[in-house]
Amino acid sequence: MEWVVIISVLVMTILSLLRVNVIISIIIAALTAGLMSGLSLVESIDMLVGGMGGQANTALSYILLGAFAVAISYTGITTILVNYLIRMLTGKKTMLVLTLAGVASLSQNLVPVHIAFIPILIPPLLKVFDEMRLDRRAVATALTFGLKTPYMVVPAGFGLIFHETIVNGMTxxxxxxxxxEAALSMIIPGVGMLVGLLIAVFITYRKDRDAIPGAGGAASTINIDETKEITFNRQHAFTIIAIIAALVVQIITENLIAGALTGLIFMFLFIVVPFKDGDRIVAEGVAMMGTIAFVMLVASGFGDILKETGAVTALVEASAGLLDGNKAIISLILLLVGLVITIGIGSSFGTIPIIAALFVPILTTAGFSPLATATLIGTAGALGDAGSPASDSTLGPTSGLNADGKHNHIWDTCVPTFIHFNIPLFIFGWIASLIL
Known part of the structure; x- marks a missing residue:
């Protein structure tokens, strides 16, 4: 049974590397896990579908955040930002990539729209990337850094949810x-993420590279409009108020759906977006974020099969049998287990509750401090989020960078982010667990 997780994740990974559609890859991997666990094909399908509800909240929040992002772009305020980036950073490749990493970081804590900003902000910049011969893999790495590191390190916005998940798993x-203590436990792993970003930007992807037409298959449905010169006006001020209202409600309620819905309502109440355009705004939001939301649903079903059949528990128990009391070996094996599980499920938030129940007794018995235990749980949960074909941290960057069909999800987003973030995160998390 302990081989079920490993083999099914390998199936998903290999199919994805062979450029099989990510949704099909996840479904086949889930059915593989079900059949290996003794379920029939029909039972496996039923469990897959039944488990999709586990990410229903996330999927709906993505749809609403997509609609909110479209409403924001309707006012042209994002065009002001795009024009500023083009005017100030054209020809400055390194600064442009680092600036995009910074903008992405704000999407996790200050303006909690998560990945919804990417299909709005990035497509208008693709022409600039091509003119500068900027390696899009560097941009993908920068965006994933911004989508992941802030929630790991800063206990606000999405980070508040992540840190509360760690605390709940411990208590x-x-x-x-x-x-x-949860915030302190993730500082060193966060430094590992920063090291990975700097290596990608200043070493690996520093050279010029031409984007390859057709590399990503069919282009996305996102329109790439020519940027127009727009000056700040009253509508933009109301838009900022709506964004602040969405942030405040999201923090108070700790609910993304409530925050996104508040932002949309304010946009309509201030008549920033005309009521007659409501259907179009929502439809475009669904078109923009629908695929990602559905991938998250299917990934949730896959995760449910791994959990309900006992495959994850069997993997951890089998791993525990290899532990000989050496803290370095224990930490190493448990991080590897977290990496495999998260790549399969595609969600660090969804992985932590599973591994916490299994890790805490093992680590407590082995003499790890609470801070080191939390570091291992948080790092093991975050490992695999970057690089997973089913993760929003990779699906988001691809949604913007492949708007013209020149960016491949697996080879241009997943592989680069896996190499530059999972490896340093593994090393820094492992070191942190031994010194805290």
């Missing part, structure tokens, strides 16, 4: 733990 398994 529910008998270890008293605070939000402050």
């Amino acid at each position: 529910q398994n008998g270890v008293d733990f605070s939000m402050k």
Whole structure:
């Protein structure tokens, strides 16, 4: 049974590397896991479909965030930002990539639209990337850094949810733990993410590279409009108020759906977006984020099969049998287990509750401190988020960079982010678990 997770994740990974559609790859991997666990084909399909509800909240929030992002772009305020980036950073490849990493970082904490900003901001910049011969893999790496590192390190916005998940995983398994300690436990792994970004930007993808037409298959449905010169006006001020309202409601309720819905309502109440355009705004939001939302649903079903059949528990228990009391070996094996599980499920948020129940007893018995235990849980959960074909941290960057069909999801986003983030995150998380 312990081989079910490993083999099914390998199936998904290999199919994705062979450029099989990610949704089909996940479904085949899920059915493989079900059949290997003794379920029939029909039972496996039923469990896959039944488990899709586990990410229903996330999927709906993505759709609403997509609609909110479209409404924001309707006012032209994003065009002001695009024009500023073009005017100030054309010809400055390194600064442009680092600036995009910074903008992406704001999407996790300050303006919690998550990946919804990417299909709005990035497509108008693709022509600039091509003129500068900028390697899009560097941009993908920068965007994934911004989508991932802030929630790992900063306990606000999406980071608040991530850190609370760690705290709950600790306390529910008998270890008293605070939000402050959760934030401290992820600082060193966060430094690993920064090191990976700098290596990608300044070393790996620094050279010129021409984007290859057709590399990503069919282009996305996102329109690439020519940027127009727009000056700040009253509508933009109301848009900023709507964004702030969305942020405040999201923080108070700790609910993305409530925040996104608040932002949309404010946009309509201020008549920033005319009521008659409501259907079009929502439809474009669904078109922009629908595929990503559906991938998350299918990935949730896959994760449910791995959990309900006992495959994850069997993998951890089998791994525990290899532990000989050496902290370095224990930490190494548990991080590898987290990497395999998260690549399959595609969600660090969804992985932590699973591994916390299994990791805490093992680590407590082995003499790890609560801070080191939290570091291992948080790092093991975050490992695999970058590089997973089913992760929003990779699907988001591809949604913008492949708007013209020149960016491949697996080879231009998943492989670069896997190499530059999972490897340093693994190393820094492992070191942190031994010194904290």
